[in-house]
Amino acid sequence: MNSIERIPPPVRQLRLVVETEDYEAAVTFYRDVLGLVEREVIQGEGDARITILEAGRATLELSNPAQVRMIDQVEADGQPSAKLRVAFEVEDSQTATRDLVAAGGTLIAEPRETPWRSLNSRLTAPDGLQITLFQELDPAAEPSGPE
Template sequence: MIENTPSVRQLRLVVEAEDYEEALAFFRDALGLPEQAAFSGEGDARVVILDAGRATLEIANPAQKRLIDDVEVGRQVAPKIRVAFEVDDAPAATARLLEAGGEEVAPPTVTPWRSLNARLNAPAGLHITLFQELEPLEQRTTRDGFGTNPEDRPGDAGQSV
């Protein structure tokens, strides 16, 4: 039986950056992720842990991944892993990150799920989405195709939301 108590306390995405300073300038300074800790070791070994707020793990099937690429970019571009950051102002954050060396893949675009999403290629080989929610979660979940996984809801397994 699965307990209701979560056993995971933190999601930490570890990324190797060939140009460490460029990655710091982009993610810490331009995107604004606060530095939580930093460590150094022998042979110029360095790591910084940046606080990215609340973490979630979004699992999409191949059809959903294609749909997201089509909506946000107009073509298939994302690798299997894409990192998404929720921001307060997607156009302003996009502009800051472009100035900091990001490469625009697609400008901020309103999605059917009511967010404003931009795509960029970032340092350390990351493909990222910046997203700004345009409606509260409570309002978005009332739309067709939104809500919880139908198989997880008692009494209506298999029905679409």
């Protein structure tokens, strides 16, 4: 059997940087309510602050306009999504959606089953970032559908 030498990928991490006016509310929303794990907190001069939250496996999903329109139809009854939308896989999209709305998120669409067998909801976070929450309905399957 041939041994194939593994070459590390050129990109090691995807980091999404979100500027937020209400830093404390954003930390509460993403860390305390959504459950992202705090990895690092840095404070700088002039009240500069950053919290780096671990969000599990990162992927970059590139979709053409036709695909985005189809996803918008399935997830949000055709309401157009933002140019940038962040999707989080959660254990229970019903509960996570309810909790994030209670924490200041604005509901765009209630959780609904998609053709790719996930339960998706859409919200706007207090910082203005549009997010999708998705729960895989076939837990043994590797995520493969659009979010």
